[in-house]
Amino acid sequence: MLKLFFATDVHGSETTFRKWLNAAQHYGADVLLMGGDLTGKMLVPIVQERDGSYTARFEGAEVRVDDQRGLADLERALRQRGYYTQRMTAEERARYQTPEQVEELFRKHMAEVLEGWVGLADERLDPGKTPAIWMPGNDDLEFIDEYVNRSKAIQNGDGRIIEIDGYYVLSIGNANVTPWNCPRDVTEDVLARKIDELAAQVPDMSRCIFNVHAPPWGSNLDLAPELDEDFKPTMEGGGLKMVPVGSTAVLEAIRKWQPLLSLHGHIHECSAGIKIGRTLCVNTGSEYHEGVLRGSLVILDPKKGVKNYALTVG
Template identity: 30%
Template sequence: MPFQVKILFASDIHGSEYVFRKALNAAKMYKVNYLIFGGDIFSKDFVPVIDKGSSKFVEGKEVQISQLEESSKVSGKTPLLMREEEFQEAIKNKKYMTSLIVRELEGQASRWVKVFHEKMNGSNIETLWNLGNDDPLELDEYLSGLGIEIAEGKVRELGDLKVVSSGYVNPTPFGTYRELPDSTLFLRLDSMFKEVSEGPVILNAHAPPINTKLDQAMDRDKKRHSVGSKAVRDIIEKYKPIVGLHGHIHESGGIDKIGDTKVGNPGSYYTDGMLNAIFLVLEREVKGKGIMVKKEYKVKAMEIIRG
């Protein structure tokens, strides 16, 4: 009987602790071998909350910080507690605002890593973490200090499989943390693929390939436009990985194919606390004998799960 490898891929959680916990639970429920986080894990939306001692204010109205914090566990929209003088400085100084955001996200990362260990210890599920364009660069080193190795720019081995990971995307109108011209992104991915001498490869690229079902962004008039990465598509066409796992465009969840490579974007409804993930089953067959033995993988199943 062929050997099967089961993978759960989740992306674009954007600080929803509900969705993060659901991903961990789903990995155990589906009895996967590997859990892959594809990027944009932590919050990108923040509510400035002015701290005046015993009272807290949002846009001049008194609020209960505990209620905001509880709501943020679903929506990912995180209260950013600051004194009045910090708020005034943040308005004038974008770099200072970023430092406040990074400070808050480091706290979020610490809490989530604790949740991760509590829920996953003893599960025998290997987890690969990567960040995305909305995750500040400072989080790579911070997570490393918590014992979480970020896969960015590396070729990781998951059993017989090799996983090439990049959280960088082609330029967006928003000037996010991890953006590169397609020409540079291609060279970055190409150098990683050249490290792989043999064996099946999974591409874990946050940017979806251009001109697919995965990259159709909707404008204000609700018209769809292809906004994916030419570099990612060119890499898939050149190296033909067994699977491409992507995210970034929340409203464009789907499964597609480029040549023989199946590609998927689970999409995202994180603000509603809903998990979108890809459940992937790869089947391995061993052919030949002795030094001529060869392991071949094929996609047995690839589907989007929601809940």
């Protein structure tokens, strides 16, 4: 038996990444897999005011703390949500006038956090005992590959097939084109070609695990709020109107290749498992913003395939 733990879309959250690292011990997992979208989405300046207090604006509100303990608590809470933080004076903040200056600071924090995660993983995980794979997702800038590749304990699976205990993990972090034109969005044709080129190299599809960031279209693993032309959610019947936004290329690849297991992320609102033909397809969803790790524990039997699986919240 092989017990596999999968989670995805941590988006820079310190809390959820550490929980993933601890999942081998907590759940007794033999293998750890991390889907795409490793980096955070926001940088929050924490400004030191003239009276010695600190202020930060995020999620539409201003927070003020008056001492070092409050400052540490604020930084910890922001990092739990996946936000990067930068202490600065009002004068220093005023110097950041251009998008290029902000982007440079953002990249600096992405790199520093990933370096810290690599160090933590290399300290806590024994790759000979608990193999681990992670990959960038469509939200992640290309430059982070340098840092993702540095870990001795976690392999970067993106665009590769990695064999673990006789199973073949095929990983692709790209997604079909989104309204935000993310760094690793690609057309459906490109995504289909990427999957097919790798899948053709798998010697035994009955022992193949797809780790593909985008979920299959129309599978109920890909439901997200419909957006209007101003990128605001549309309403229907007193609630959000949900529509499928997954990938047709991923759907067709699963139908064509019928891997043993197909693991997905990208759409945070979905947490479910379904069957497409013989293939068990799972999207764990994500609540990184709350410091909650959504995952899936899958038990693989060398003779029977997927013996059991469970969606986890921790």
